[in-house]
Amino acid sequence: MREIYFDNSATTKQLNSVIRVMVHTAEKFYGNPSSLHSLGYEAEKELRRNRQIFSDLLNCDEKEIVFTSGGSESNNLALIGYARANPRKGNHILVTETEHPSVLECAKYLSDNGYNVEYIPVDRKGVPDLEWIRDKVKEKTVLVSVHHVNSETGSILPIKEICKIVKGKNGNTVFHADCVQSFGKLKIDTKDLSCDMLSISAHKIGGPRGIGALYVKKGIRVEPVIFGGGQEGGLRSGTENLPGIAGFAEAASIAYENLEEWFEKVREIRDYIAKELGKENKVHVISNLESSLPYILNVSFEGIKGEVLLHSLEAKGIYVSTGSACSTRKNKRSHVLTAMQIPNNIIDGAIRISFSAQNTLDEAKEAVEIIKEEVSMLKRTR
């Protein structure tokens, strides 16, 4: 049967070359990088070689890269780790309303433990109010965490500008950027952004699950969340996942090599779908096409439940997702779309179509026809 995978922001299919690199690494470098013998040393050198790939891509020092088990752990290490290491610097934290749960739940944990957490509001495009931030950063503000690209809508947030505003108000405030949805899709330069911490993940760009990294700028004190043998400069204990790291490095290298080309390709696919569906009656394109990342398209079909459409598309071999769990139960609607003040009846009809460079325009054309058919079929039933 046909299989059109349009759920790439949930996770991507691993690239063939990534699988090959991982198998090769597992076969050849099976020693523990911490072991004293030569097999361990070989593994250590391989680890270092891969770490350098990341420090080159992100324009930082290799000592500033901490490998983790993925985006969620990176975000936990950034928020919880920084707060724990700097208990006396202040107790005020700012995060965007539309962050990923791994940031929001950490913020909530810190709020339960004596921190004053405030949530930065966003506008209809999902972009924070910069003046609000300028106004809120105070002497007591220890940490500001803002995501680069929103996972439900593709909205790009001006993290460089926000970082500049934050630092302008309080030079001691630390800035963390969750770049899980943007890494490998937009150029990210830690020096250019001048941020202090930055989270990335492998499986959103054709790499394996279970591996990610946190950039921690030299001089920023962070306490580990996982304790043990002291790997990753003491910040992340546990025997290094070398095949995962090598697969991540491969995926990242390929993504960077093809960054512009893939961006254009995906933009063409996204624009086609948005344009065609946008012509239909009662269809709302929620993602802002000018200012959002083309890898993610959020569209709402008013009068239909997103989840029902998802299942009827799945029956035709097209895989998408909903940001919200469809339900009549309250408070289950997407926190992102709610924060963007999208009306409830439009949130209920929203689906997220997310792409990778492996998708084609032909798939997009086929998908548009099927979506139109399914939507009109579902509308007839009402």
Add this chain to the structure above:
Amino acid sequence: MEKVILARIGEIALKGLNRKNFENKLASNMRKAMKDCGEFVINWSQSRFFIEGKDNFDIDKAVEKLTKVFGIVSVSVATCVENDMEEIKKAAHHVVEKKLGNEAMTFKVEAKRGNKSFHLKSPEICNELGAYVLKNFSHSVKVDVNNPDFIVFVEVREKSYVYTDIVEGHRGMPVGSNGKGCLLLSGGIDSPVAGYMVAKRGVELVCVHYHSYPYTSERAKGKVIDLAEILASYCGTIKLYIVPFTDIQLEINKRCEQSYGTIIMRRSMMRLAEKIARHTGCMALVTGESVGQVASQTMHALYCTDNAVNMPVFRPLIGMDKTEVIDIARKIDTYETSILPYEDCCTIFTPKHPKTRPNLDDVLKQEERVDFEVLEKEAFDSMELVVVE
């Protein structure tokens, strides 16, 4: 010393001339339940079943399985010896040693002399064995005949059985001893409990689930299969029929008045279940309805649903409230699965204001707008069978 499982039966022991049928059924159900536990032999006499395992027999697993077989009141792992007082003492020594922890404990001995040819009477066995245990474990045990921490049980039959622990079973009657019933299994909390209660009375279950893809997801279907699996751990293999129901719902939604939608849908479900029941040799339908719980379960609504079929409808939860049902669901381990959020996720077909007092004549008139005969035949012909073990 040989280990044997003792299983006690309740109600079956009271049966008359047909008692044999019940016992054979129970033994067969026990064999099925223990099929992955290794080799064993089952014997029975009076109100006891004895399971003797071979070398590869996993006795702990077998006990766990047996406590879920309906018809068994309780189970004990006993040490089995010849009818000889010295042997019995050795066995008692063994079980007491296993029972004792670091703390001192109180105990008593209870003896049953089923075999009247044994030279000591029950109180004499108690006396002698109590003295023996007290002497041999003088630092760690004391006698307390009123409220002991544990009891050393001795049963003198063809052989002697010594044990300390009794594990409660689910009681009831052996599944299959009381015909077949067709359970409407939704995926909620109530219907698995209803199925459990009827199966406990010896009724073999055939289950029916209505699937409304894409309005309910594949996960909702997987969840119902999971629930059927839990039920099957009590009542053996279950046939689960999954009936595609989307077209019927769409037609009802299109042609009938919204407020009658639910009651008409339920009638259609009952008719289809009856069809499946007749097809599989069931003589009753089983539902998880409880009077007054929701709009479709008021007295008036139940009157209308009952009218759709010509077969008894068993509703074992009819007089229970939700917390009572939840207590049973927790006990039988279906609760955690039932509350997974897939079912009812899309309540697209639920009317805002359903009729709580539907009138049968009005319902029948509404029903004429849909060609149920054709639709239900189609649904019946395309249903899927999942055999759940």
